[in-house]
Amino acid sequence: MSAAGGSILLVGVGGQGVVLASAIVADTALRSGYDVKQSEVHGMSQRGGIVSSHLRYGRAVASPLIEAGQADVVVATEWNEGLRALPYLRPGAPLIVNLHRVVPPGACRDRLGGRFGYPPLAVDALAREVGDVRACDALAIARRVGSPKALNSVLLGVLATLVPFPDHTWREALAANAPRGSFPANAAAFDAGRALRYPDETWAQAAAAAPAPNGNEGRARGAPATLALTEPWCKGRACGICVRACPELCLAIDGRDRVAVVRPEACTGCRLCELLCPDFVITVHDTVVEAR
Amino acid sequence: MTLGAAMGGARALAAMKHVGLNVAADTFMTAAYTGARAGLVVVSADDPGMHSSQNEQDNRFFARFAGVPLLEPADSQEAYAFTLLAFELAERFDVPVLLRSTTRVSHARGVVHRAPAAGPPAPRFERAPEKFVMLPGYARDRHRALLERLAALEREAEASAQNRVELRDRRFGIVTSGIVYHYVREVMPEASVLKLGLSHPFPAGLVRRFAAEVERLVVVEELEPYLEDAIRAAGVPVEGKAYFSRTGELSPDLVARGLERAGWPAPAPRPRHAAPPTAGRPPVLCPGCPHVTPYLALRQMGAVVSGDIGCYTLAAMEPLRAMDTTVAMGSSIGMAIGLARSGGASGPVVATIGDSTFLHAGLPALADAVYNGTRVTVVILDNATTAMTGGQAHPAAGVTIRGDAAPTVDLRALCRALGVGWVKVVDPYDLAGIRLALAEAVAQPGVSVVITNRPCVEMPVKVRDHPFTVADGACIACQACMNLGCPSITWSSGWHEGRRKVQIDAVTCTGCTVCVQTCVPGAIVPAPGRSGKA
Ligand SMILES: Cc1ncc(C[n+]2csc(CCOP(=O)(O)OP(=O)(O)O)c2C)c(N)n1
Ligand code: SF4
Ligand code: SF4
Numbered sequence: 001m002s003a004a005g006g007s008i009l010l011v012g013v014g015g016q017g018v019v020l021a022s023a024i025v026a027d028t029a030l031r032s033g034y035d036v037k038q039s040e041v042h043g044m045s046q047r048g049g050i051v052s053s054h055l056r057y058g059r060a061v062a063s064p065l066i067e068a069g070q071a072d073v074v075v076a077t078e079w080n081e082g083l084r085a086l087p088y089l090r091p092g093a094p095l096i097v098n099l100h101r102v103v104p105p106g107a108c109r110d111r112l113g114g115r116f117g118y119p120p121l122a123v124d125a126l127a128r129e130v131g132d133v134r135a136c137d138a139l140a141i142a143r144r145v146g147s148p149k150a151l152n153s154v155l156l157g158v159l160a161t162l163v164p165f166p167d168h169t170w171r172e173a174l175a176a177n178a179p180r181g182s183f184p185a186n187a188a189a190f191d192a193g194r195a196l197r198y199p200d201e202t203w204a205q206a207a208a209a210a211p212a213p214n215g216n217e218g219r220a221r222g223a224p225a226t227l228a229l230t231e232p233w234c235k236g237r238a239c240g241i242c243v244r245a246c247p248e249l250c251l252a253i254d255g256r257d258r259v260a261v262v263r264p265e266a267c268t269g270c271r272l273c274e275l276l277c278p279d280f281v282i283t284v285h286d287t288v289v290e291a292r
Numbered sequence: 293m294t295l296g297a298a299m300g301g302a303r304a305l306a307a308m309k310h311v312g313l314n315v316a317a318d319t320f321m322t323a324a325y326t327g328a329r330a331g332l333v334v335v336s337a338d339d340p341g342m343h344s345s346q347n348e349q350d351n352r353f354f355a356r357f358a359g360v361p362l363l364e365p366a367d368s369q370e371a372y373a374f375t376l377l378a379f380e381l382a383e384r385f386d387v388p389v390l391l392r393s394t395t396r397v398s399h400a401r402g403v404v405h406r407a408p409a410a411g412p413p414a415p416r417f418e419r420a421p422e423k424f425v426m427l428p429g430y431a432r433d434r435h436r437a438l439l440e441r442l443a444a445l446e447r448e449a450e451a452s453a454q455n456r457v458e459l460r461d462r463r464f465g466i467v468t469s470g471i472v473y474h475y476v477r478e479v480m481p482e483a484s485v486l487k488l489g490l491s492h493p494f495p496a497g498l499v500r501r502f503a504a505e506v507e508r509l510v511v512v513e514e515l516e517p518y519l520e521d522a523i524r525a526a527g528v529p530v531e532g533k534a535y536f537s538r539t540g541e542l543s544p545d546l547v548a549r550g551l552e553r554a555g556w557p558a559p560a561p562r563p564r565h566a567a568p569p570t571a572g573r574p575p576v577l578c579p580g581c582p583h584v585t586p587y588l589a590l591r592q593m594g595a596v597v598s599g600d601i602g603c604y605t606l607a608a609m610e611p612l613r614a615m616d617t618t619v620a621m622g623s624s625i626g627m628a629i630g631l632a633r634s635g636g637a638s639g640p641v642v643a644t645i646g647d648s649t650f651l652h653a654g655l656p657a658l659a660d661a662v663y664n665g666t667r668v669t670v671v672i673l674d675n676a677t678t679a680m681t682g683g684q685a686h687p688a689a690g691v692t693i694r695g696d697a698a699p700t701v702d703l704r705a706l707c708r709a710l711g712v713g714w715v716k717v718v719d720p721y722d723l724a725g726i727r728l729a730l731a732e733a734v735a736q737p738g739v740s741v742v743i744t745n746r747p748c749v750e751m752p753v754k755v756r757d758h759p760f761t762v763a764d765g766a767c768i769a770c771q772a773c774m775n776l777g778c779p780s781i782t783w784s785s786g787w788h789e790g791r792r793k794v795q796i797d798a799v800t801c802t803g804c805t806v807c808v809q810t811c812v813p814g815a816i817v818p819a820p821g822r823s824g825k826a
Contacts, residue, residue: 013573026401037367041343048779049575063478064367064400067545069564080573086565088622107571108783109610111771114792116783118571129565148799167638221790244592244727245812248773268791270770272812288790 001073003026003164005034005058005067008272011085012077013102014042014049017152021054021075024156027173029057032165037064048104050081054135060157072161075155077138078102083119086130094132096158099123099153099209100139114220123206127199134158135202137209138193145192146185153186157193225269225286231258233279242273242282295319295388298328299424301415303379307335310351311620315653317354320388322426324358325434327386330413331379337393340514341541346601346620348539350515355390355492359438361445362492363391363454364469368402373546374489375456376407381490383413385441385448390492394514396471396541446493448745454489457502464556466505467499467519467530472512472542479548480556491519496526510554535750577606579780580755580802582720582746585642586671587614588776589727594639595669595734596631600624600654602646603680603748604673611777615644628668629661640734644671648678648686651701655710658819661739663709669733672703675718676747683751695752707741707748709751720744723809749802757803759819760796766815767793773807773816781807 008025012018016165021042026038040053054066065090074089075096082097089095099121107117127133138154153174160170170190178186227250236257243251243259250267254260258283261267269286294304308316313336319359320334336354339345355362361381365371371393378389422430449455468476469488486502488495488524503509505522511520511532520532535550536542542550552558577584587607590597591614599605599615600623608615617627635661645654650672661668678684685691688701707715714736718729726744733740749755764784769791772779780802784795796807798819808816 014575023401026441032404035403036401039396040399041395042399047576048573050573058596063474063544064396064402065475065543067543067562069562080571083568084570087567089565091563091565103782104571104573104776105774105779105782106574106610108774108792108794111791114790115789129568199513220788220792245768245772247775249592268771269789270768270772270791272770272772276812286789 001163005056005071006072006163007062008055008057008073008075008163009066009071009085009088010053010055010075010077010097011081012051012152013081014051016051016077016102017149018051018053018077020179021077021152021156022055023103024153024170024173024177025055025159026057027079027177028165028169029055029083031169031172035061036062039064050084050103052085060273073159075159077152077155079121080119089130092131094134094162095126095130096134096155096162096195097126098138098155099135099205100137100151100240104275110220112221112224112266121206121209123202127202132198133202134196134198136196136205141192142185142189145188147182147189148181150189153189154193157190158196160190160194186230221288223288224265224267225284225288226264227261227267227273228234228285229261229285230257230281230283234258234281235279239278241276241278245272249274294332294334295323295326295328297385298330298332298388298419299326300330301333301413303330304328305333305335305375307337309345310336310338310349311345311347312336313351313354314349317620320354320658322431323388324360325426325431325438326424328382328388329418329471330415331382333375333378333382333389333391334388335375335393337395337398338493338515338527341395342474343395346384346618348515349445350518351390351392351490353516355392358388358390359442360387360390361449361490363389364489364491365391365393365397366471366473366487366489367382367397368400368467369404370489371397372404372406374454381445385445387438387441387445390468394470394541397424414604421512440516442493443774443799446495447492449493450497452490452495452617455491455495455498456487456489457498457505458485458487459505460484462505463507464554465502465509466512467502467509467523468512469519470514472514472547475542475544476512476545479559480551483536483556488519492637494519494522494526496522496528499523499526500528503530508554508599510551512536512542512547512550516541550601556740575606576609576777576779577603577612578750578802579778579800580749580804580806582675582744582748582804583607583673584612584776584778585720585723585726585806586673586730586742587612588723589730590614590642590644590671592727593730595642595730595735596639598624598628598631598636598641598643600643600645600649601680602649602673602678603675604644604646605680607644609777611775621649622657625654625657625661625668625670628670629657629664629666632666640669641667642669642671642730642734644673646678646680647672647674647676647688647703648684650703651687655706658707658712658739658741659710665738667736667738668728669736669742671730672707672741672743674703674743674745677748677751679748679751683748685752691752703743707743712739712741714738715743716741717743717745720746721804723806749804757805758822759798759801759803760805760808760816762795763797763815763817764793766813768813768815769793770812772810772812776810778806 034057248266294306297304599618769788783792786793
């Protein structure tokens with residue numbers, strides 16, 4: 001990156017230390033004699049949302065915001081967030097990305113189709129698009145050298161090899177900003193990050209990252225199951241066990257005080273109602289699974 | 293509180309988000325009449341783009357509405373300098389000053405050069421009822437005095453160093469304020485600019501002189517056409533919102549595109565990587581959040597839920613989807629009364645409100661519900677903190693904002709004192725207990741209150757118990773546990789009868805046990821080993 005100035009985008013998930021990391025980078029740039037502006041947005045990040053921090057340094061900086069295609073480096077503490085930030089990266093510029101995945105619960109919602117909403121960990125495809133990808137499992141590295149909380153410092157160590165800030169400014173900024181007592185762990189994590197060798201390290205770490213569910217592998221049921229009800233046996237509101245048990249809220253007690261299927265399209269065939277009904281009112285006909 | 297302090301002669305500053313000023317407006321509007329002894333500054337940050345807010349109102353109108361000076365800092369250095377200036381103006385003109393920030397200015401770091409510290413005046417309260425007691429007779433005089441002060445302030449704004457003309461290329465004259473100034477400088481460094489730092493009272497003369505120097509006058513501002521309307525009212529031809537959105541944040545890119553629409557040659561579009569498919573990541577309730585189970589139960593009961601503002605507003609989203617209305621801090625109970633009185637609700641009407649919000653603005657409506665005998669249930673989600681905004685203590689938390697011991701409001705006794713006949717405190721980690729309590733509560737003929745009693749797991753201290761794991765062989769992939777929306781629970785790579793099995797992330801699981809209670813086959817078991825968690 002140019003010694004005259006640059007733009008660094010840091011992104012991740014609430015709780016991963018993105019804001020602290022960007023404070024450390026800002027402090028380092030300042031100690032290296034630059035003007036710095038930094039602006040972050042962490043909507044409701046305490047609750048697992050997206051955090052992004054724009055940082056620009058140079059002789060004199062006007063706007064703190066980085067425009068699309070203008071970041072000289074993107075530092076992502078999470079895989080999906082690294083992909084999301086890609087349009088900000090200047091073509092040809094390096095992407096530093098953590099291979100650790102934080103899957104949002106919303107990616108696991110397609111219960112009938114089984115479609116996994118989280119992008120696959122395809123490092124080779126990313127490297128073809130970006131060129132310079134510096135990927136590592138920062139969480140595993142941080143845990144190995146001291147504390148999993150220092151994963152942000154591992155990535156700062158990787159960043160340090162790309163920016164023109166003297167070593168002592170990094171150390172001073174780490175010491176000044178790391179939470180009390182955590183400096184040794186953060187310094188060790190920083191050193192471990194800086195010692196990684198790219199591109200070899202990217203491939204080694206990507207190979208080691210554990211496989212996770214990808215796509216739907218053609219194993220999802222795809223269609224709802226159907227229920228057969230022997231209504232006269234149902235005790236209605238006096239019981240209501242199946243209504244409370246159904247994970248999909250498919251069942252209700254209707255005006256005749258008997259069980260009724262109100263959301264047939266959502267039944268996943270889990271059979272909880274059949275298993276729990278004390279009066280054998282419900283039978284699940286799972287044509288989907290039987291047809292296999 | 294700050295007005296009282298300033299009347300007592302101590303410099304005082306009240307900071308709040310934009311919607312906070314709505315609540316403070318009653319006092320604020322009249323404080324413009326009274327003024328104070330020592331400087332009174334109100335700092336209010338707008339949230340264009342609603343990063344974490346329920347609306348994106350433009351608080352600059354409050355300055356015009358109340359008749360107080362308005363300062364708009366553009367960066368960290370100006371935020372500092374303008375705060376000093378605000379106290380100086382407040383004391384010189386005997387009027388509160390509104391310092392209006394935005395999310396981008398407030399959530400920022402930059403280099404700040406400090407000024408030598410000047411000692412504040414010594415506090416001393418002097419009686420002056422004709423100034424401080426706003427009976428109509430006194431207030432009439434004070435309103436006239438305010439208008440005189442505004443005239444003097446207008447002269448101040450015309451000459452202020454914070455309203456700066458930068459003449460460059462004369463084809464375009466840009467009028468702007470706040471952080472947008474930096475965006476304009478970034479994308480159009482050659483344009484002439486009038487940067488307004490003290491933008492109310494409006495320096496119409498200065499704008500007229502600037503307009504005479506340039507061919508076209510264009511206002512670039514976030515949110516409402518506040519400056520644009522003022523310029524037009526001064527009889528100066530101007531353009532602005534024809535090119536820029538009235539909603540959301542601006543950015544250098546959006547400023548460049550707006551100016552392009554206005555006829556300024558745009559720089560060639562820069563190459564960029566295409567956006568790959570990614571997973572959405574809306575905020576979610578934390579693993580072990582005590583707010584989860586009441587909403588799970590309310591949804592199953594088919595209750596009509598009047599929500600409020602706090603972390604628990606997230607219960608309106610998938611998968612809990614158990615909140616029907618949310619409008620403003622403290623509105624839940626009043627709205628529940630209205631919903632119940634309307635006769636249109638399809639199920640029992642339940643208001644849900646956080647402890648902090650209840651103490652802030654819930655009490656009057658609860659007293660009203662009791663007084664008028666409305667049949668509603670109120671769930672007070674007592675997590676002993678103000679979690680959504682960062683874990684500030686409050687009068688029922690037992691500690692001061694600095695962490696010292698403090699007297700504690702007893703919420704149960706408080707509800708009884710307001711006349712609520714049926715109050716029950718329940719453990720939200722006891723799913724069956726929550727279901728029973730709510731079922732009993734909605735069966736009451738009048739007002740009933742259910743109070744949950746588990747602390748927030750994140751603040752002020754992290755609550756961690758031994759984590760759980762899923763015994764893969766026992767999981768039947770019913771995904772009942774996933775209805776909690778706990779972020780520690782995701783799909784594993786296993787399948788059962790065409791459904792995904794689940795796994796629990798031991799690092800983030802807080803061991804709250806709620807998912808265990810939803811698991812019919814008993815597949816959720818304690819993780820092996822002793823808990824390493826603190
Ligand atoms: C008038 C107003 N002031 C301040 C805020 C900012 N705010 C959002 S949520 C919240 C408090 C939430 O506390 P609580 O109700 O206890 O819920 P918790 O987040 O702890 O679950 C505040 C002060 C607001 N939205 N409106
Ligand atoms: S911060 Fe506390 S109250 Fe908010 S979602 Fe997390 S656990 Fe719940
Ligand atoms: S016990 Fe279950 S619901 Fe509670 S935090 Fe752990 S995984 Fe989430």
